[in-house]
Amino acid sequence: MNLKHLKFFVELAHTEHMAKAAENLGISQPSLSYAISNIEHELGAPLFEKDGRNIKLTNYGKIYLKYVQESLNELKQGSKHITELLDINSGHINLGFTYTLGQDLLPHLVSVFKKQEENKNIKFSFKQDTTEHLINDILNDKLDLVCSSMPEQNLDQLSVHHLVDQQMKVAVPLQCSLANKKSVYIKWLEKCPFIMYSHKSGLRPKIDQIFSTVNFKPKVALEAVEDHAIIGFVHWGFGIAIVPNLPQLNDKTVKLLDIKDKIAKHSLYIITKNNHFLSPVVNKFQNFAQHYCQENYINKNKLI
Numbered sequence: 001m002n003l004k005h006l007k008f009f010v011e012l013a014h015t016e017h018m019a020k021a022a023e024n025l026g027i028s029q030p031s032l033s034y035a036i037s038n039i040e041h042e043l044g045a046p047l048f049e050k051d052g053r054n055i056k057l058t059n060y061g062k063i064y065l066k067y068v069q070e071s072l073n074e075l076k077q078g079s080k081h082i083t084e085l086l087d088i089n090s091g092h093i094n095l096g097f098t099y100t101l102g103q104d105l106l107p108h109l110v111s112v113f114k115k116q117e118e119n120k121n122i123k124f125s126f127k128q129d130t131t132e133h134l135i136n137d138i139l140n141d142k143l144d145l146v147c148s149s150m151p152e153q154n155l156d157q158l159s160v161h162h163l164v165d166q167q168m169k170v171a172v173p174l175q176c177s178l179a180n181k182k183s184v185y186i187k188w189l190e191k192c193p194f195i196m197y198s199h200k201s202g203l204r205p206k207i208d209q210i211f212s213t214v215n216f217k218p219k220v221a222l223e224a225v226e227d228h229a230i231i232g233f234v235h236w237g238f239g240i241a242i243v244p245n246l247p248q249l250n251d252k253t254v255k256l257l258d259i260k261d262k263i264a265k266h267s268l269y270i271i272t273k274n275n276h277f278l279s280p281v282v283n284k285f286q287n288f289a290q291h292y293c294q295e296n297y298i299n300k301n302k303l304i
Contacts, residue, residue, distance in 0.1 A: 001028070003075075004035070005035040006035065006072065007013075007067050007072065008021070008027070008035045009035070009039055009065075009068060010065065010068055012036065012048070012055075013061065015056055016031070016048075016051070016056050017054055017055070018055065027072070045060040046060060046061075047064060048231060049059060056109065058118070063251055065161055072220075076083045088280035088284055089118050089119070089122065090122060090200060090281075091122055091123075091280065091282075092123045092124070092125070092279075092281070093123070093144050093145065093279075093281055093282055094124075094143045094144045094145075095110075095125070095144065095145050095146075095147070095206065096127045096147070097128055097146070097147045098125075098202060099225075099226050100117055100166070100203070101147050101249050103246055104247045104304070105304050108255065109292060112292065113288050113289075121216055122281050122284075122285075127143060130201055131149045131150075132153075132202070133150055135151045135206050138271065138272070139157060144272070145271070145285065145286060146270070147163060147269070148202050148269060148271065149202025149204075149205070149206065149266065149269070150269055151202070152202075157273065158271055158272070158274055159271065160269050160270075161270050161271075161291050162267060162268075163268050163269055163290065164267075164268050164304055165268070165303050165304070166243055166244045166266040167244070167245040167258075167260060167264065167303040168210065168244055168264040168266055169242070169244070169245055169256040169258060169291060170184055170189065170256070171230070171240060171243045171255070171256055171257075172240045172257060173236075173237045173254060174235075174253075174254065174255055175251070176240070177236065178192075178255075181257055183259065184257050184259065184260065185214075185259075185261055186210065186211070186216050187216060189218075189240065192199075192219070192221050192239060193221035193238065193239035194218040194240060194242075195222055195224065195230050195234055195240070196218065196220050196223045196241070197223065197230065198223040198224060200225050201225055206266045207242050209263075210261070210264065212257075222238065226245060227243060231243070231253060231254055235253050244266055265303055270289055288296075
């Protein structure tokens, strides 16, 4: 069905006058007559009938007009929505991030970004999950951007940019003998049971790398996916854990110790789908996040 012909039909239905409708549309009467004939032929039913010198809708025409108007309005709304999404000052961003990043950095970045006058009308939808799940969502077009650890798979389908580095620490129970220390070497922990991030977590490869580098084999007591679960088990004395720096962690819950081995940082990335259209606002936020982290963290050799 020709979209222009449908618009011609609506105009003629409103005026019920061939010459006036053609004039309003800026086309000739024969062109208008041809368009209406095409629609009627395709439908197999007459849409108009003569009414003296004018014309009027048939019952078929009245029924069809309702659906055509609704469809054209939906298309108009769809076009408007796309235009709004493409507006660099009022679009929408679907942003995914890992559990740790939700502690401070991600909310901080979005807050600073939104405080800029030109960005106040930009809207965000958020999803917090493991790196693996977030990457699946970005590949399935459910997310525009992901901030996470380095993905282990599908790198050929992703555009990955270094964002910032995160300090890794050792979490110990407050009643543990290590709690009176400020820092430790990994080798000092050989007798301790460990609460480990599961293999579903993007942090697990980094923690395994830390252990491998210092030739250390941890005694794994249990595994968990999310930071708060790990901290909970540490707090209640099930073991210790290597965790990222958690700035909002209550210091009455566990003690966080610095790691003396010079390998204790975890790189975080901002990720998009490769060879995929990104709206102007998504590009705008990505550029902002990278520039902000470069200026406030990387150039200052500062870890989060």
